[in-house]
Amino acid sequence: xxxxxxxxxxxxxxxxxxxxxxxxxxxxxxxxxxxxxxxxxxxxxxxxxxxxxxxxxxxxxxxxxxxxxxxxxxxxxxxxxxxxxxxxxxxxxxxxxxxxxxxxxxxxxxxxxxxxxxxxxxxxxxxxxxxxxxxxxxxxxxxxxxxxxxxxxxxxxxxxxxxxxxxxxxxxxxxxxxxxxxxxxxxxxxxxxxxxxxxxxxxxxxxxxxxxxxxxxxxxxxxxxxxxxxxxxxxxxxxxxxxxxxxxxxxxxxxxxxx
Amino acid sequence: xxxxxxxxxxxxxxxxxxxxxxxxxxxxxxxxxxxxxxxxxxxxxxxxxxxxxxxxxxxxxxxxxxxxxxxxxxxxxxxxxxxxxxxxxxxxxxxxxxxxxxxxxxxxxxxxxxxxxxxxxxxxxxxxxxxxxxxxxxxxxxxxxxxxxxxxxxxxxxxxxxxxxxxxxxxxxxxxxxxxxxxxxxxxxxxxxxxxxxxxxxxxxxxxxxxxxxxxxxxxxxxxxxxxxxxxxxxxxxxxxxxxxxxxxxxxxxxxxxx
Numbered sequence: 001x002x003x004x005x006x007x008x009x010x011x012x013x014x015x016x017x018x019x020x021x022x023x024x025x026x027x028x029x030x031x032x033x034x035x036x037x038x039x040x041x042x043x044x045x046x047x048x049x050x051x052x053x054x055x056x057x058x059x060x061x062x063x064x065x066x067x068x069x070x071x072x073x074x075x076x077x078x079x080x081x082x083x084x085x086x087x088x089x090x091x092x093x094x095x096x097x098x099x100x101x102x103x104x105x106x107x108x109x110x111x112x113x114x115x116x117x118x119x120x121x122x123x124x125x126x127x128x129x130x131x132x133x134x135x136x137x138x139x140x141x142x143x144x145x146x147x148x149x150x151x152x153x154x155x156x157x158x159x160x161x162x163x164x165x166x167x168x169x170x171x172x173x174x175x176x177x178x179x180x181x182x183x184x185x186x187x188x189x190x191x192x193x194x195x196x197x198x199x200x201x202x203x204x205x206x207x208x209x210x211x212x213x214x215x216x217x218x219x220x221x222x223x224x225x226x227x228x229x230x231x232x233x234x235x236x237x238x239x240x241x242x243x244x245x246x247x248x249x250x251x252x253x254x255x256x257x258x259x
Numbered sequence: 260x261x262x263x264x265x266x267x268x269x270x271x272x273x274x275x276x277x278x279x280x281x282x283x284x285x286x287x288x289x290x291x292x293x294x295x296x297x298x299x300x301x302x303x304x305x306x307x308x309x310x311x312x313x314x315x316x317x318x319x320x321x322x323x324x325x326x327x328x329x330x331x332x333x334x335x336x337x338x339x340x341x342x343x344x345x346x347x348x349x350x351x352x353x354x355x356x357x358x359x360x361x362x363x364x365x366x367x368x369x370x371x372x373x374x375x376x377x378x379x380x381x382x383x384x385x386x387x388x389x390x391x392x393x394x395x396x397x398x399x400x401x402x403x404x405x406x407x408x409x410x411x412x413x414x415x416x417x418x419x420x421x422x423x424x425x426x427x428x429x430x431x432x433x434x435x436x437x438x439x440x441x442x443x444x445x446x447x448x449x450x451x452x453x454x455x456x457x458x459x460x461x462x463x464x465x466x467x468x469x470x471x472x473x474x475x476x477x478x479x480x481x482x483x484x485x486x487x488x489x490x491x492x493x494x495x496x497x498x499x500x501x502x503x504x505x506x507x508x509x510x511x512x513x514x515x516x517x518x
Contacts, residue, residue, distance in 0.1 A: 168455065174507045189419070204438075218432030231353065231424070
């Protein structure tokens with residue numbers, strides 16, 4: 001039977017495993033042990049948070065709640081290793097809950113809509129958690145966690161969760177890539193990236209306050225071909241940047257034509 | 260002769276004209292008058308800031324300092340209308356100073372590295388100003404303005420200025436477009452954009468603190484083809500989003516392969 005005292009195990013040793021372990025520990029949600037196929041990485045978490053490592057062959061024997069913070073590709077394989085009587089929760093944006101319910105009655109999803117890195121602390125109480133569950137016992141567990149973490153949980157179907165994940169790719173990974181291109185381009189020419197910081201801050205503030213579609217500016221949205229041509233000429237010999245510039249510019253212009 | 264008391268005229272009525280007029284007025288840099296080929300828009304500024312409008316045929320007669328906050332395409336044409344003894348300053352990121360020096364001895368560039376919108380106030384003292392000048396008289400004028408505006412000016416050649424402008428397109432216009440796509444996609448599916456806000460805030464904070472190339476996360480940088488395929492399948496029937504997703508993903512992956 002699942003209770004709030006059922007032992008919790010973390011499986012994985014990447015960015016999500018690190019951040020969950022830290023957040024759970026801080027929120028006094030006790031983690032019984034950890035396992036990862038990357039032993040060295042597991043050891044680091046184990047030592048940092050004083051949590052024992054379990055052996056792989058114990059996964060099929062232990063009862064408890066297993067949180068899978070592993071790569072999407074590994075979820076199914078790892079799930080099969082885990083005691084089928086145990087409860088199993090994955091943390092993936094793009095993986096349906098079904099991948100767990102085929103082997104486990106007690107299954108759930110606990111997907112923090114955030115970008116994590118190993119060595120950057122993050123205030124967990126700001127993170128929306130998208131949850132899904134195979135039954136009410138799991139629901140209670142997940143909601144108890146979000147309460148203790150002082151964050152908000154939102155029920156979200158697998159179909160909607162992948163849509164949020166796609167939106168997150170645009171708003172986080174792609175946004176970051178655009179900034180990375182600016183950073184690279186300025187570095188190549190020994191110009192100062194820090195001069196862009198107020199611009200970036202204002203861009204984000206405006207997008208949050210007025211909506212991003214509303215607040216688009218620049219040569220593409222004005223369909224200012226003279227400036228666009230000058231930019232493309234300056235980007236000569238930087239094929240990748242030039243292609244990216246052209247493609248995104250066309251994407252902005254084509255939106256414009258439809259509105 | 261140019262002095263700090265030489266009258267200042269603003270030419271234009273778009274976002275930059277609005278924001279400059281406001282900032283100059285606040286900083287007690289007096290604006291003598293304004294002109295724009297869009298009379299109605301000029302009238303709005305004129306009434307808001309209590310600044311007279313001048314007639315087009317006075318442009319060739321008045322002496323003073325003319326700040327051109329007009330579209331890049333209009334700079335050359337408008338410059339020709341202005342008294343060739345007067346000083347003329349443009350505010351464009353992509354236009355060389357030469358376009359002014361062919362007609363005017365006193366020429367300069369005053370390019371605020373920022374995104375402006377008409378009705379959103381912005382703290383001008385946070386904005387780096389890239390300046391260029393044809394002589395020391397103009398230099399003094401421009402530096403005096405930035406001092407009064409309590410902002411920093413940076414000397415920047417025309418060749419470097421367009422490079423900053425390109426970086427600004429990536430870090431502002433393209434960043435905003437990516438957020439706009441996330442916004443649109445969630446709206447189509449009646450999902451909540453506000454859940455992305457902590458993610459966006461963290462993305463930017465991370466990029467600013469650790470550098471954007473350093474802090475790239477997501478399926479593309481992991482070359483996680485399974486997730487990428489799932490996303491592309493979910494984006495089916497949304498051709499533009501799907502193409503943008505593919506293109507930017509490829510761009511991230513190709514950077515990865517080079518590093």
